Amino acid sequence: MCLRKLCYFLLLLLIAHEIRSTSAVQCNANCKPPNCRCSSTEIPGGLASKDTPQFVLLTFDDAVTVHNVPYYREAFTGRTNNDSCPVAATFFVSHEYTDYSLVHEMYSAGHEIALHSISHSSNTQYWRDASVAQLADEFGGERTMMEKFAKIPGGHVQGLRMPFLQMAGNNSFQMMKDSGFTYDCSMPTRAHVSPGMWPYTLDYESSQDCVIGPCPTGSFPGVWVIPMITWTTKDGFPCSMVDTCLGMPNTTKELFEYFKSNFEQTYLTNKAPFGFYVHAAWFDVSPIHFEAYKIFLDYLQNLQDVYMVSGSTVIDWVRSPVPLSQMKSTGWSKCRKPAAPTCRPVSCELCKKEDNNFTTRWAKFCDVPCPGSYPWLQNHLGTASYGDGCKKPWL
Incomplete structure (x- = not known):
């Protein structure tokens, strides 16, 4: 009987360890930047759309290898935004098969290195049920690897994306809070596309729709979410990653127009950050994919109100919004200029x-x-x- 009571007590301790967050309450006026923001489609700083920069997030998931880095070099080398800062992609890197010397090269070129786990287990149930400790092993451990093997300062590794966008309820955000991560970019939204949902913190209850649950219900002060605004296929179906969108056009021109039509869902409304989320392997499927991608980057680069930046840079702007008219003169982003690799x-x-x-x-x-x-x-x-x-x- 005593043994049964002891086991029950230990079980309660385990549950308490995993559920340390308090239930989130509805957001209110106490939530103010720079460290708190309610989930909303409202433009930060009360800016009008015409006075707001359109941020574009160019992200790639999985290993960085000798096979995909040539795409990145060709797409981004020499490109700059209107403030003379380099166009920056965000790489959500998984550990296995990654060449850490090439991760260092991408970081030195001005891109952001974020995390996509060590194991990238194909078992989605593993991610759904993962404990805080398991997630710390996966992501905290990977940050340690980045610092040791790719020579990236640990404080510069701020973001993560869950494999297969499979959420783990409160546990991943508790891990982020405990480990000092800044933002998650794993949660698609289908309900807040045009106008789109801006990044927000989890101090209070989120109003974002839950696409791949379990989604967070707790309060995690200062932990940011960058909503993945979904694309719409030609047949009207939502898709979170570009390479999962079905019925793609089969000519370069039509594919570029498809990219542009999805971009305009936010660009012509509230300018919420637009994401081009993709796996580089998609470029291997057909030559027109990469050609259309480069044409799309050319198009974006010629728009005076568009800035192609990293996830952490978007968070910095949302914390302290700068009107479009001041973007070139304030040095707001403190961007890292490209430097020669030292690896x-x-x-x-x-x-x-x-x-x-x-x-x-x-x-x-x-x-x-x-x-x-x-x-x-x-x-x-x-x-x-x-x-x-x-x-x-x-x-």
Whole structure:
């Protein structure tokens, strides 16, 4: 009987650990920038649409590799916004197969490096049910890897996106609060597209629709959400990632016009940040995809009120809005100008352990000796030793 009571008590402690947030209440006038904003389609700072810059978020998910980096170099090198800052993409990087020397190159070029987990498990139930501790292992651990292996200051890694956009209820946001992350960009909205929903904090209850639940219900002061404003297919169906939109046009010109029509859903209303969210593998499907993408970037670059910036830069602006007329003169973004990479690539053949299975992985890091094993969950810096785990039986 005593043992049963002890088990029950321990279970309550575990539940209390996972549910530390208080239930969020309806947003009110106490929520004020720079550290709090209600979920809303209202333009920050009370600005009129004509006085508001149109931000465009260009994001890529998954590993950074020798295969996709040539696309990024060709698309972005030499491009600048109207304030002379470089056009910046945001890379939501997953760990496995990533070349950390190329992550360093993208960071040095002025892009933002954000997180997409270590394992990128294909089991969506894993993400749905993940505990705060598991998520800290996945994302906090990956930030440690970025700092060690790609030479990126930990404080510059601020954002994350859940794999498959599968939310974990309150747990991912509790992890973000505990670990000092700034923003999440995993939550699609279909109900707030035109006009679009602006980024907001989770101090109070969110009015955003929940597309892939469970969505947060708790209060997480100072943790930001960048809503993923969905696109609309030619047949009228919503899609969160561009490469999941069905019925794409099959000519470069028509595809560009399709991009433009989705962009105008926010551009011609309240100028909420427009996202071009995609996996680079989509460029491999057809040559017209990348050609239309570059033409779309040319089009955006010629619009005087458009700024192609990172997720963290959008949050900085929402915290302290600057009218369009002052964007060129205030140095508001404090952007990082492109710099020569300072990474000496090191190639390593390493033993990876996952669920008691051993495999060999090649990896490339910056300026470090090869670690003892392949960095992974609960082994973020590769310090574990697996003995003969990966030794080939015929050797």
